[in-house]
Amino acid sequence: MLDTAKVMRIGLLGMGTVGGGVYEFAQARKDMEIAYILDIRQFPELQCTVTSDIDVILRDPTVDAVIETMGGLHPAYEYVCAALRAGKHVITANKLLIAAHYRDLVQLASENHVALRCSAAVGGGIPWLPNLECALEQENIIRISGIMNGTTNYILDSMHRSGAGFAEVLKKAQELGYAEKDPGDDINGADIRRKIVISSNIAYGCVIQESDVAVAGIETITDADIAAFKRMGRICKLIASSRKLSGAVAVYVEPALLEPPMHESAIPGNFNLISFTGEHIGKQSFYGQGAGRYPTAYNVLQDCVDVRNGLRGFYNNKMEPMRVDNSSVIRQYYVRTAQIDEWLRVHIDTILDCGVVTTPLSVTQMHAWLQEQKKTDPGCFVASIRE
Amino acid sequence: MLDTAKVMRIGLLGMGTVGGGVYEFAQARKDMEIAYILDIRQFPELQCTVTSDIDVILRDPTVDAVIETMGGLHPAYEYVCAALRAGKHVITANKLLIAAHYRDLVQLASENHVALRCSAAVGGGIPWLPNLECALEQENIIRISGIMNGTTNYILDSMHRSGAGFAEVLKKAQELGYAEKDPGDDINGADIRRKIVISSNIAYGCVIQESDVAVAGIETITDADIAAFKRMGRICKLIASSRKLSGAVAVYVEPALLEPPMHESAIPGNFNLISFTGEHIGKQSFYGQGAGRYPTAYNVLQDCVDVRNGLRGFYNNKMEPMRVDNSSVIRQYYVRTAQIDEWLRVHIDTILDCGVVTTPLSVTQMHAWLQEQKKTDPGCFVASIRE
Numbered sequence: 197m198l199d200t201a202k203v204m205r206i207g208l209l210g211m212g213t214v215g216g217g218v219y220e221f222a223q224a225r226k227d228m229e230i231a232y233i234l235d236i237r238q239f240p241e242l243q244c245t246v247t248s249d250i251d252v253i254l255r256d257p258t259v260d261a262v263i264e265t266m267g268g269l270h271p272a273y274e275y276v277c278a279a280l281r282a283g284k285h286v287i288t289a290n291k292l293l294i295a296a297h298y299r300d301l302v303q304l305a306s307e308n309h310v311a312l313r314c315s316a317a318v319g320g321g322i323p324w325l326p327n328l329e330c331a332l333e334q335e336n337i338i339r340i341s342g343i344m345n346g347t348t349n350y351i352l353d354s355m356h357r358s359g360a361g362f363a364e365v366l367k368k369a370q371e372l373g374y375a376e377k378d379p380g381d382d383i384n385g386a387d388i389r390r391k392i393v394i395s396s397n398i399a400y401g402c403v404i405q406e407s408d409v410a411v412a413g414i415e416t417i418t419d420a421d422i423a424a425f426k427r428m429g430r431i432c433k434l435i436a437s438s439r440k441l442s443g444a445v446a447v448y449v450e451p452a453l454l455e456p457p458m459h460e461s462a463i464p465g466n467f468n469l470i471s472f473t474g475e476h477i478g479k480q481s482f483y484g485q486g487a488g489r490y491p492t493a494y495n496v497l498q499d500c501v502d503v504r505n506g507l508r509g510f511y512n513n514k515m516e517p518m519r520v521d522n523s524s525v526i527r528q529y530y531v532r533t534a535q536i537d538e539w540l541r542v543h544i545d546t547i548l549d550c551g552v553v554t555t556p557l558s559v560t561q562m563h564a565w566l567q568e569q570k571k572t573d574p575g576c577f578v579a580s581i582r583e
Numbered sequence: 584m585l586d587t588a589k590v591m592r593i594g595l596l597g598m599g600t601v602g603g604g605v606y607e608f609a610q611a612r613k614d615m616e617i618a619y620i621l622d623i624r625q626f627p628e629l630q631c632t633v634t635s636d637i638d639v640i641l642r643d644p645t646v647d648a649v650i651e652t653m654g655g656l657h658p659a660y661e662y663v664c665a666a667l668r669a670g671k672h673v674i675t676a677n678k679l680l681i682a683a684h685y686r687d688l689v690q691l692a693s694e695n696h697v698a699l700r701c702s703a704a705v706g707g708g709i710p711w712l713p714n715l716e717c718a719l720e721q722e723n724i725i726r727i728s729g730i731m732n733g734t735t736n737y738i739l740d741s742m743h744r745s746g747a748g749f750a751e752v753l754k755k756a757q758e759l760g761y762a763e764k765d766p767g768d769d770i771n772g773a774d775i776r777r778k779i780v781i782s783s784n785i786a787y788g789c790v791i792q793e794s795d796v797a798v799a800g801i802e803t804i805t806d807a808d809i810a811a812f813k814r815m816g817r818i819c820k821l822i823a824s825s826r827k828l829s830g831a832v833a834v835y836v837e838p839a840l841l842e843p844p845m846h847e848s849a850i851p852g853n854f855n856l857i858s859f860t861g862e863h864i865g866k867q868s869f870y871g872q873g874a875g876r877y878p879t880a881y882n883v884l885q886d887c888v889d890v891r892n893g894l895r896g897f898y899n900n901k902m903e904p905m906r907v908d909n910s911s912v913i914r915q916y917y918v919r920t921a922q923i924d925e926w927l928r929v930h931i932d933t934i935l936d937c938g939v940v941t942t943p944l945s946v947t948q949m950h951a952w953l954q955e956q957k958k959t960d961p962g963c964f965v966a967s968i969r970e
Contacts, residue, residue: 221721221863321864323714330710333888334608334881431844457818459870462849471870476608476877477708481870483846483858490863494721501720506893 204504207232207253207284209275210266211239214289214316217493218263228500231259234266234275250275254282261285261311261503263496264293273297280304280312287499289316289492295390299403302510311508313499318344318391321491322484323498324470328399329511335474337399341437344391346466346486347375347382348414348434353464356431361419374466374487384413385434385449392436396447399472400440401514408520410448410563416577417451421532424550425453425579431461432579437525444521448559451579453530458582522559529554529562533569533576540565553581591891594619594640594671596662597653598626601676601703604880605650615887618646621653621662637662641669648672648698648890650883651680660684667691667699674886676703676879682777686790689897698895700886705731705778708878709871710885711857715786716898722861724786728824731778733853733873734762734769735801735821740851743818748806761853761874771800772821772836779823783834786859787827788901795907797835797950803964804838808919811937812840812966818848819966824912831908835946838966840917845969909946916941916949920956920963927952940968 206222208215208230222228232253233239233246253259262279264286266272272293279286294314305312315325331337343349347369354365369375381387389411393404414434425432430453438447454461459481463469468486473479485491531540532551546553562578569576593609595602595617609615619640620626620633640646649666651673653659659680666673681701692699702712718724730736734756741752756762768774776798780791801821812819817840825834841848850856855873860866872878918927919938933940949965956963
């Protein structure tokens, strides 16, 4: 039987949406205690010490773990580093932080013999990273893919259902709390890129540079595009994919046109679906709320339970620097642009009422063209056609 | 850090399809060793002791755990009981055994302070029960539902795609190894009933009698039924459902007519999709191979890893005897029968080319009628219409 006698004493950094959910869940447990809250605001109604000084928390030898739910890179990075150096386990929901500082944070945790967990950083409330970690016990993971962002799935799903335009749907998503005031990182794919980088690093035991990963978002999609996809009998989803190659990884984020009943095409609203493929066990998928106060807090608390049960280190401590190579992934693309240039003209397979379908092209080719094209036609939109 | 020095010594009961996969996976690990195989056949090529005498294994004090992959109730039940009494952890893939002897096996494990795990018994290779167990750490689970049988999903999916008849598709499923020679327990829903009983017992901390659970299978479905569902714009899936009520559980298995893009309607071939709904975190779903050598062996080995890492007991040791009550679940049904009796006539809402649609009825009412009706019209088929 695991030692269930000791109460885990926690310093909670940030009492926002997720932090508040974490506080509620933790206080309901007998084996955990929020000893400190780090926040610039005061919470006189709470039973714990509230401070704006991280050192007060880190100097207390009775604090076992720090939960970081502040978000952003700074001062989260400095606080998390200091916590690891102080011998505290760190649990964070911060994908920005983990994607940007993967290698040094994992090394720092390892050097200090403490756990670093970030299950809520990918998939919100979906137990994605813990299940990926379990699979690695026995399996060679060869592929990852999925819908990893609820905001964009909500927007695309709504546009398909209602026929409404992007701006109108985005406004509604913001009203419902499904999209941030500044939705930039969600709709341009940057948020998803962080999640596929973290997932791939863990799955393949490597370190991928975020900036090496090709990304196309949905910020320029229009109701005319959606109407064209409907005529093709397809549904548009923003998909992150990665595949293990020999000495490299293919990894990219792009809108994809799926044919029902393909599993990903059925994912509604702001839900996520993330899958891995193992060499022996095939594809396994995990579905649920990719964001939100309680789902995210749930994954944070699950990390605490795992650390309390003896888990140490990161999900996968292997960290081989890895090259990104998307040249072997070949697909046809839907392209809508105001200016069909010479390169595109040569690669047109079919002309549609709205946009064109290309001949088979590599992800490398298409994304390179798109990046150039956006300089002269910022409204340009592309989506790969999936079999 | 958990103790990783000690090798777990295992007695493997049964060297069939799953047992062979377990042997392969275990031999590839440094922290586990198959010390014995119990089988009536000899395997001179294997490096472990092969015996047909269970006592040889149970008397060896160096054996930590027994993996049961024989299947069937006897002698699996006697062997598992003897192993638990001998202080060995037991890992089994046997849903028949766990559903039938839930209470006494869990109690026996508890009395002997050993683990009893059966993750492969529900969902094959899907980490369903371990994730349900994790969720119980923090959540009140209020609902379970899903596609829990690959054979029937393959048959229904093929019938929808090809328009072929039941017998033809079943024959192909048997050729592909997706259906047993005697597919009775799969197609009549008995296999799924065991899985929803085990899942519900764990989720709600109760004990449900298998025989209390209403079940309707797909053994009488025809290509004409499928054509009727297509005209309705719906897809037929065999769904197990349960819901926690006050002092009772609603639990039943029946064909259900789903409207795309409902998630379950998109599940292809012999895959499974199983979901729970938590009070705070909403719906989480788990998708993958519900059967097969390696997927099933994967879950068995994961149980071994968990036991080795210190897990003891069952997924949920709470066992409150629980009444089944389906009277509050109200739905319209599709019914095709050769003899429309007085009760059905009164409850017809719409007459179709093939079959009728009823007015809203409770699951209790419909299943009671079906059981009677099958005596005079064994070819009768019903499916609930889901919103």
